[in-house]
Structures are given as C-alpha cells and as structure tokens.
Amino acid sequence: MSLVLGKHPVRLLGLVAAALAWPAVAQDVDAMLRDADRYRTGADNLQVDTLVQSYKTDGTLDKERRYTVFAQQDRRTLVLMQSAAEKGQKVLMLGDDFWLLMPSSQRPMRITPMQKLLGDASTGDIATMRWSGDYSATLVGEEPCQPGETRLCYRLALQAVRKGVTYQRVELWLARQRHEPVRAQLYVQSDKLAKTAHFELDASRSQVDAMVLIDQLGQQRQTRIRYLQRKERTVPEEWLNPMFLARSPVLE
Incomplete structure (x- = not known):
C-alpha cells in the first residue's frame, strides 16, 4: 500500500514529523521547568544581592x-534588608x-508570601527563585514569545502544588531551544491576573x-527586581532558625 502525499508532500511530511515529536516534548515538561529555574538560580545554596526599584506611572x-x-x-531562604529605611x-x-x-522585637511575626516589600514586589517574589517542585506543569502549546512577535515560545501552565x-x-513562556524564561502571567488565589513578569537576561544570556x-x-x-550579584554560599544552620534570628539583630 502506498501513501499519496498530494500537491504539498514537504508540508505534509513536516506536519507529520511535528505531530510525532510533540508527545516527546510534552513528556519533558518537568525538565524544561528545571532548565528555566537554572536561569534564575544556578546553585542549591546561593547569595543574591538584589536591588528592587519601583516606578511611578509616568516611568x-x-x-x-x-x-x-x-x-x-x-x-x-533568608532575606536581609540593607537599605537605611529597613536596616535590621x-x-x-x-x-x-x-x-x-x-530589630525592635524578639518575637518573629508570621507573614504571607504576598506581603508587599516595595512596589509590586512581594516577599515571595524576592525569597522564591524556583518553580520546579512548587508547581505542576502542563505544556499548552507554542505561541509568540511576546504579543506580535514571530518568534515562538513554549507556553506552560503551572498549577501550585504547595x-x-x-x-x-x-502562565509561563519559555524559549524553545534553551528554555530560558521570557515572560509570565501571575494569578492569585481568586484567579485574578495580579501581575505580568518579563525576564531580562545578562549579556552572556546565561x-x-x-x-x-x-x-x-x-x-x-x-x-524591577535586579539581581546585582550571585555567588554560591551556604549559611550557618542557626541563621535559618526564627528564634535565633530574633535574638541576633546582626549577622555579618
């Protein structure tokens, strides 16, 4: 039995190849998410010097x-506030x-990851730099990396598991070749779109x-949350104890 390809054999063969390849891509979505995480972290134990800048509506x-x-x-994660208004x-x-x-209290106060720090940067935005393990991911398809672009990205739908x-x-858009994060839509528990995020890579795109x-x-x-410097660092175990931190206003 022979297969008749019609007037456009090359296009048909391309569609068949893409259909065969798609399940393999979909099954590897967890690996794609880990790849994306490496662009934000790079090591299990890390020190990140961070600058947060909030802008007015006029820019x-x-x-x-x-x-x-x-x-x-x-x-x-431990976050030390370094600016004069929040020092300690x-x-x-x-x-x-x-x-x-x-610094004026010896009682740790429970907060939520949505607690605002500056502008629209919340505690969770600063303290959390990974998606893998926190979300289950599903590959939705391929879409423009940015609205109006011809370049295509993988679109992943992430659902919280913690x-x-x-x-x-x-909703996360990753570049197809190396899976670096490009943009995201961030939804709160009421399923309202709270923020959009755009990710800027360094000159080496690493x-x-x-x-x-x-x-x-x-x-x-x-x-804008800028990561000024990253370096591998493991902190003393007592630094990760809330009661120790309450008794120790100065760590370095």
Whole structure:
C-alpha cells in the first residue's frame, strides 16, 4: 500500500514529523521547568544581592531598596534588608512558612508570601527563585514569545502544588531551544491576573539579570527586581532558625 502525499508532500511530511515529536516534548515538561529555574538560580545554596526599584506611572523612579538574599536548598531562604529605611529587618522562609523579624522585637511575626516589600514586589517574589517542585506543569502549546512577535515560545501552565507559594497559578513562556524564561502571567488565589513578569537576561544570556513586574490590578505600575550579584554560599544552620534570628539583630 502506498501513501499519496498530494500537491504539498514537504508540508505534509513536516506536519507529520511535528505531530510525532510533540508527545516527546510534552513528556519533558518537568525538565524544561528545571532548565528555566537554572536561569534564575544556578546553585542549591546561593547569595543574591538584589536591588528592587519601583516606578511611578509616568516611568520615573519612585523608590529603591537593597536586599541580600540567601536562597538555600530545601526551600529555605533568608532575606536581609540593607537599605537605611529597613536596616535590621529580616524575612525567613522555611518551606510554606514565612516570618518577618524586626530589630525592635524578639518575637518573629508570621507573614504571607504576598506581603508587599516595595512596589509590586512581594516577599515571595524576592525569597522564591524556583518553580520546579512548587508547581505542576502542563505544556499548552507554542505561541509568540511576546504579543506580535514571530518568534515562538513554549507556553506552560503551572498549577501550585504547595500552599506556601506566592501565586496559585502561572502562565509561563519559555524559549524553545534553551528554555530560558521570557515572560509570565501571575494569578492569585481568586484567579485574578495580579501581575505580568518579563525576564531580562545578562549579556552572556546565561542567567536572568532582572525580573520586571507590571501591576495588572491597578495602574500598570512597574517594579524591577535586579539581581546585582550571585555567588554560591551556604549559611550557618542557626541563621535559618526564627528564634535565633530574633535574638541576633546582626549577622555579618
């Protein structure tokens, strides 16, 4: 028996090849998500010097704050606030639990990952730099990386699998070849679109240099989270204990 390809054999063969390849791509979605995470982290135990800048609706700079973020394995993160207005304050994330520690108090205060730090940057936006393990991912299809672009990205639908995540679900666009994150839509528990995120890579295109958040619930204000420096660092275990942090206003 022979197969008649008709007037456009090359196009038909291309469609058949794409259809055969698609299941393999869909099955590898978890690996794609881990690839995307590496652009934001790069190591299990990391120190990230971070600058957060909030902008007014006319695009001029409003405020900025500096943070030192110690992202450690097993979903543990310590954030030290470095700007004069917040000096001495700390945020500790242990899995699904978040605490705010004030230098004037010896009682850690429970907070949520949605707690605002500056502009539209929340605690979770600063403390969490991974999607893998926090979300289940489904490959939706291929779509323009940006509206109006001809370049195509993989679109992933992420659904939270843990209660302590910042967003209940995420729509994420990844570049097709190396799976670097391009943009995302961030939804809160009410399933409202809270923010969009755009990811800027460094000159070598090996890691995310900045994440730009745009408010979708208010006035479209922009907040830029810049990762000034990353280096591998494992902090002392006691730094990840909220009671120790409450008794120790100075760590370095």
